[in-house]
Amino acid sequence: MKIKVDFDLCESNALCEAMAPEVFELDDDDFLQMHTEQTTDENIANVRRAVAACPRAAISLVEE
Numbered sequence: 001m002k003i004k005v006d007f008d009l010c011e012s013n014a015l016c017e018a019m020a021p022e023v024f025e026l027d028d029d030d031f032l033q034m035h036t037e038q039t040t041d042e043n044i045a046n047v048r049r050a051v052a053a054c055p056r057a058a059i060s061l062v063e064e
């Protein structure tokens with residue numbers, strides 16, 4: 001699946017980074033960067049936690 005972030009909704013509170021630091025990271029300007037947009041067997045559990053943790057519902061998983 002693809003990991004999509006609606007950057008218009010994102011408020012840069014880093015909750016997704018706390019759940020899945022291998023995928024999400026706030027840069028020095030507090031802008032959310034993604035290390036990958038692809039789910040893997042290794043990151044999917046953490047990505048789902050990030051989706052659930054985002055208070056803005058800014059992260060979604062899209063079937064390819």
Ligand code: SF4
Pocket residue numbers: 005009010011012013014015016017024032053054055056057058059
């Ligand atoms: S948890 Fe949601 S609002 Fe917070 S930084 Fe991540 S995508 Fe943005």
